[in-house]
Amino acid sequence: MVRENEIRENEVAIEPPAPADAGLVFVGRISTPWTSRMETPRQGRHDGPLCRIEIFEPWVPALKGVETFERLEILYWLDRSRRDLVLQSPASNGKVHGTFSLRSPVRPNPIGTSIVKLEAVEGAVLLVRGLDCLDGTPLLDLKPDRSLFKPIAPPQPGDFQTGDGET
Numbered sequence: 001m002v003r004e005n006e007i008r009e010n011e012v013a014i015e016p017p018a019p020a021d022a023g024l025v026f027v028g029r030i031s032t033p034w035t036s037r038m039e040t041p042r043q044g045r046h047d048g049p050l051c052r053i054e055i056f057e058p059w060v061p062a063l064k065g066v067e068t069f070e071r072l073e074i075l076y077w078l079d080r081s082r083r084d085l086v087l088q089s090p091a092s093n094g095k096v097h098g099t100f101s102l103r104s105p106v107r108p109n110p111i112g113t114s115i116v117k118l119e120a121v122e123g124a125v126l127l128v129r130g131l132d133c134l135d136g137t138p139l140l141d142l143k144p145d146r147s148l149f150k151p152i153a154p155p156q157p158g159d160f161q162t163g164d165g166e167t
């Protein structure tokens, strides 16, 4: 089974470069029912348990308007992942897949994304369904589900460009 930080048959780890600060700021914290990777869903579901996203100051005013979206895209930092595998065996059966062909939490920059169903906004807290992260996972960002969002800024030429562009 996956699930903790072991290396399985045929998996390949590399010596990663020392982590450099990309300038990310954790803007909140996610509370979920799961404290073990053995129990956490592999992908969240919209009929799953209610989870709580707490936004930290000074970012709380940035929530203005989110309540108008039925679904949000949540980006989070899978902080308890190893980050050094290039080949992984999700089924633990010796068959390996490249990290970039998987949605595994084990990746060089362990960013997770989920589309969640927004149930309520209570001040600095969002109640959502559809997450698949451990309790206490740091929040990187949230934004409207792209299929619900219409750009508010005026259109610009690239919006209408089709075919092969000059690079």
Ligand code: SAM
Pocket (backbone or CB within 6 Å): 003, 037, 038, 040, 041, 042, 043, 044, 077, 078, 079, 080, 081, 103, 104, 105, 111, 112, 113, 114, 132, 133, 134, 137, 138
């Ligand atoms: N939905 C996201 C995505 O596709 O980008 C994440 C999918 S990932 C397969 C979900 C798994 O990551 C969970 O089942 C759990 O094993 C693991 N996980 C969740 N939170 C984590 C955390 N904070 N640190 C490390 N691993 C975590």
